[in-house]
Amino acid sequence: MPELRVGARQWSVAAGSNLLDALNRNGVAVPYSCRAGSCHACLVQCVQGLPSDSRPDALTADQRQQGWRLACQCQVVEDLQVHTFDPQQDGRPAQVAAVDWLSNSVLRLRLTPERPLRYSAGQHLVLWAGNVARPYSLASLPEEDRFLEFHLDCRQPGEFSDAARLLKIGDGIRLGELRGGALHYDVDWNTRPLWLMAAGTGLGPLFGILREALRQDHQGAIRVIHLAHDADEHYLAKPLQAMAANRANLSVELWTPAELPAALAQLRLVSRQTQALLCGAPDSVDAFARRLYLAGLPRNQLLADVFLPRG
Structure with a gap:
């Protein structure tokens, strides 16, 4: 059985054990959120030995060269010495x-x-x-x-x-x-319609991207859609509406779940050059994406960042 060592502690684990589980089950508190290789909360550094890694693309070449790995995506296959991320030091x-x-x-x-x-x-x-x-x-x-x-x-x-x-x-x-998630603003989109579709606090990063688009003087139409679980949770309604009042090419729509089916059904693309950015919980992002694809949006013109629940 492989030996796993963290600092002065050392113990045996079954070959093929998930590294995150092997650490947490033995009292080494490694945080995690998504368990999908997206959040990077479970970053650890392999000092000696290497695990089997199912997501080698999740980190940069420099990070991997330094031994950093995402514990949730790794299996222990040989003796391994690990340095866990220390927020005070790292x-x-x-x-x-x-x-x-x-x-x-x-x-x-x-x-x-x-x-x-x-x-x-x-x-x-x-x-x-x-x-x-x-x-x-x-x-x-x-x-x-x-x-x-x-x-x-x-x-x-x-x-x-x-x-x-x-x-x-x-x-x-x-x-x-x-x-760097999937979401960003590209100056090459300047004259294209830009749709920003958010659910819940998925509005946060899209609000930053909207401001970047306006800072870059985006010339195409910008459509912002926010889905909240009730009308009181459109938490950026006032700043968004103030921005729209000063920009003829910016429109803001505030949706709730009761309105969602009808609102999605009426979505129509004004141009096949539309660029769409989606963010929020998986179900909402999937619903947005399905409707956009049915409306004719090319798949390479949709970028999405999904807020995965803690696994």
């Missing part, structure tokens, strides 16, 4: 700049990093509150904001959201890995 320090409620269930968290962070609208970042980690999409825009902004869905209890509720201005927090 993370970037930041301070809470603001924490406030945008609705009954959406908490806005603004952080000021100790050193400037280079990122683009649509990317996401692993946040550490103590030993609790969770990946969140950035809602801020680096060219305009001096802080990092995140929109946290707090409808359901969760370790990170519960910790975030207690944060105060000036509290310290650590930043993990910055990750």
Whole structure:
């Protein structure tokens, strides 16, 4: 049986064991969220030996060269020494700049990093509150904001959201890995219709992308659609409507689940050059995507970032 070692601890595990499970079941607390290789919360560094990796494409060549792996995607097949991600040692320090409620269930968290962070609208970042980690999409825009902004869905209890509720201005927090998701704005889209379709806090990264498109003076029509579980949860309705009032090419639509079937049925493409960006829970993103494909949108003109539930 392979031996697994972390610091001074060492124990035997069955060959083929999932690395994340082997660590957590033996008292080495490695955070995780999606268990699909997307969130990067379970990043660990292999110091000696290598596991079998089912998602070698999930990390950069430099990261893999340094031994970093996503524990949820690895199986222990030989003796392995692992260094787990230490937010105090490996993370970037930041301070809470603001924490406030945008609705009954959406908490806005603004952080000021100790050193400037280079990122683009649509990317996401692993946040550490103590030993609790969770990946969140950035809602801020680096060219305009001096802080990092995140929109946290707090409808359901969760370790990170519960910790975030207690944060105060000036509290310290650590930043993990910055990750480029599927969502971004491309200046080559400047004259094309741009549809931004979000469910829940999937609006966060699309809000940043919208601001980037406007900063780049996007000339095509921009259609923003937000699906919320009730009318009170359209948490960015006022800023979106204010932006639309000043831009003739920007329209905003606010949907609820009761309105969803009829609203989807009436979707029509005004141009096959439309570029669509989708973000939110899997069911909502799937519903958006299916309707767009039926309406004739080419598959290579749809980008989606799915917020996977904790597995």
